[in-house]
Amino acid sequence: MSNIQQLEDLTTQVRRDILRMVHKVNSGHPGGSLGCAEFFVCLYKELMETKEGFDMDGIGEDLFFLSNGHISPVYYSVLARTGYFPVEELNTFRLIDSRLQGHPTTHEGLPGVRIASGSLGQGMSVAIGAAETKKLNNDNHLIYSLHGDGELQEGQNWEAIMYAAGNKVDNLITAIDLNGQQIDGSTDNVLPMGNIKAKFEAFGWDVVEINEGNNIEAILKGMATAKSLSGNGKPICVLLKTVMGNGVDFMMHTHAWHGKAPNDEQLAVGLAQNAETLGDY
Amino acid sequence: MKTYTNTGNKDTRSGFGAGLTELGKTNENVVALCADLTGSLKMDEFKANHPERFFQVGIAEANMIGIAAGMTIGGKIPFTGTFANFSTGRVYDQIRQSVAYSGKNVKICASHAGVTLGEDGATHQILEDIGLMKMLPGMTVINTCDYNQTKAATLAIAKHDGPVYLRFGRPKVPNFTPENGEFEIGKAVKLIEGNDVTIVATGHLVWEALEAAKALNEEGISAEVINIHTIKPLDDKAILESVTKTACIVTAEEHNYLGGLGESVARVLVQHNPTPQEFVATQDTFGESGTPAQLMDKYGLNSSAIHKAAKKALKRK
Numbered sequence: 001m002s003n004i005q006q007l008e009d010l011t012t013q014v015r016r017d018i019l020r021m022v023h024k025v026n027s028g029h030p031g032g033s034l035g036c037a038e039f040f041v042c043l044y045k046e047l048m049e050t051k052e053g054f055d056m057d058g059i060g061e062d063l064f065f066l067s068n069g070h071i072s073p074v075y076y077s078v079l080a081r082t083g084y085f086p087v088e089e090l091n092t093f094r095l096i097d098s099r100l101q102g103h104p105t106t107h108e109g110l111p112g113v114r115i116a117s118g119s120l121g122q123g124m125s126v127a128i129g130a131a132e133t134k135k136l137n138n139d140n141h142l143i144y145s146l147h148g149d150g151e152l153q154e155g156q157n158w159e160a161i162m163y164a165a166g167n168k169v170d171n172l173i174t175a176i177d178l179n180g181q182q183i184d185g186s187t188d189n190v191l192p193m194g195n196i197k198a199k200f201e202a203f204g205w206d207v208v209e210i211n212e213g214n215n216i217e218a219i220l221k222g223m224a225t226a227k228s229l230s231g232n233g234k235p236i237c238v239l240l241k242t243v244m245g246n247g248v249d250f251m252m253h254t255h256a257w258h259g260k261a262p263n264d265e266q267l268a269v270g271l272a273q274n275a276e277t278l279g280d281y
Numbered sequence: 282m283k284t285y286t287n288t289g290n291k292d293t294r295s296g297f298g299a300g301l302t303e304l305g306k307t308n309e310n311v312v313a314l315c316a317d318l319t320g321s322l323k324m325d326e327f328k329a330n331h332p333e334r335f336f337q338v339g340i341a342e343a344n345m346i347g348i349a350a351g352m353t354i355g356g357k358i359p360f361t362g363t364f365a366n367f368s369t370g371r372v373y374d375q376i377r378q379s380v381a382y383s384g385k386n387v388k389i390c391a392s393h394a395g396v397t398l399g400e401d402g403a404t405h406q407i408l409e410d411i412g413l414m415k416m417l418p419g420m421t422v423i424n425t426c427d428y429n430q431t432k433a434a435t436l437a438i439a440k441h442d443g444p445v446y447l448r449f450g451r452p453k454v455p456n457f458t459p460e461n462g463e464f465e466i467g468k469a470v471k472l473i474e475g476n477d478v479t480i481v482a483t484g485h486l487v488w489e490a491l492e493a494a495k496a497l498n499e500e501g502i503s504a505e506v507i508n509i510h511t512i513k514p515l516d517d518k519a520i521l522e523s524v525t526k527t528a529c530i531v532t533a534e535e536h537n538y539l540g541g542l543g544e545s546v547a548r549v550l551v552q553h554n555p556t557p558q559e560f561v562a563t564q565d566t567f568g569e570s571g572t573p574a575q576l577m578d579k580y581g582l583n584s585s586a587i588h589k590a591a592k593k594a595l596k597r598k
Contacts, residue, residue: 057355065351106383114354116383119374125344126379129351129359132336136312137355156375159344166339 002045007216009277011041015247016280017077019270021093022261028094031257033074035179035242040078042219049141054084054111062141063130065115067123068148069103076100084112087281121154123147124174128164131172142230146175150182153191164235165204173226175238181255200237213242247274282498283473285491287455291428294392294449298323300435301360305331308439314349315362316342322362322392342367343375349387350379358439359387365394365448366407369414380444381417388438393451395535396580397485397573406568412540414446415513421466422513424448426487428456430510433464441466452573455488467511469519475505478591479523479530483509483542486533492584497591504591512542517549529557529594533587538562557597559590
């Protein structure tokens, strides 16, 4: 177990990694990555039970699936800093011959990744499949997944949401990153999705709200509640309210940094707001 | 000339069902998923025998493909079942990202392919699926010709590690390949030896090719008939060996001539041994309602069409 300060320190370092990764190749998605840094840190450091090393089947451990694959920088940083592959490899993000593709994939054999994602809306189905296999294998571990709020506009999600409730997939904790932004603007402007909580509940899910999705204690508390609901015959949805670009003031509360990298000056400002804690790669 | 006996008309989809039933008993990792077409896909027996390994996903094919991809994580071998149209075009991106690019061991089993689906018409008669599937890196593409071969292929793909597209059909067609025969993925089956023209056929067109060879034989033309059940990986060697002898070829498939078996064969020939080729296939068109026999005739997919094409190919030597 880590204390809150240790988790905060790791989060700060992850933010630095994200900024440096996208800056180096002048591409990638820093906004959503920064917004989910605390969640990933909590997931991999505190919440998931994982085995040493990595194998694809993941029998006897909790598994995580990232559906909104464009936030790969935060995923890669946290995987590296929790031992799945060398931290130095973050240097190869989006470069030719790298295992750290623009969007996560199993294709190059990067440890920690179990499915390709990026084309949106597919991850919940995959997570359900993995959850069904856990049940068939009498493996009592949980499946976690993360999805963007804008991503819920993809219809496949609703097929999956219906299936999971109808088939009592209660070993699945699906988090929705409610940052209210997508590429073309706010989700309310692009395609209003109404009351997401009511929608999940109407489909037969248990819903846990984490209103401070960038607060580590709030995440841990909310996820503990989510975990306690597992095994009760219903899938569990966590509505994680985050701030896109969190931790870098000029990137916050806007969709402008969804898929744009900072320039040299902007990087310097961002890094100054997030002092090195565990050592840059 | 070697001849083949029809041991009784049977549908290829029932061959799939029989194979799946056997797999249920012999391989506990095999799971089956269906999108509200259990009866049409002949998956009822598997479902009855192994309800815990059967997953009814409802009319939600995209979700079915994603669930199947996820189920491989932890060692299951998912067989998805729906019509060919909904198995491919409808879920192309799901197959591309979650199955093919992710290298998942999913078996996409597709019935009611082509015009022989019949009366339901063009909305359901996909003639583009072989092309769609063969373009995906790492995807194996199989189109079986009769009940026995479909059963054998179903058993064989469970042993193959990697994504597979298995295509079969709705109507009852002659069953003539050996019962419980071996099925080797990627290995063409030479059905009739001949010297004058090669006929390479897949799926329902294989029996039609045998009938055409019979008619050609009566005219003194010796046709070599090859059953290409695997379109990818293609048995290049078998094709090249045959045309070295015959110097002309007919390809026959229940599929658009663009993107199908014929184009795959043409690619091999152009690269290694340019040879006159005739395409028995649909000509970049949609199908329509009708009986399977009427449609095979109207769209030029039966033995007489193959016979005609062979004569044309011979003239081009």
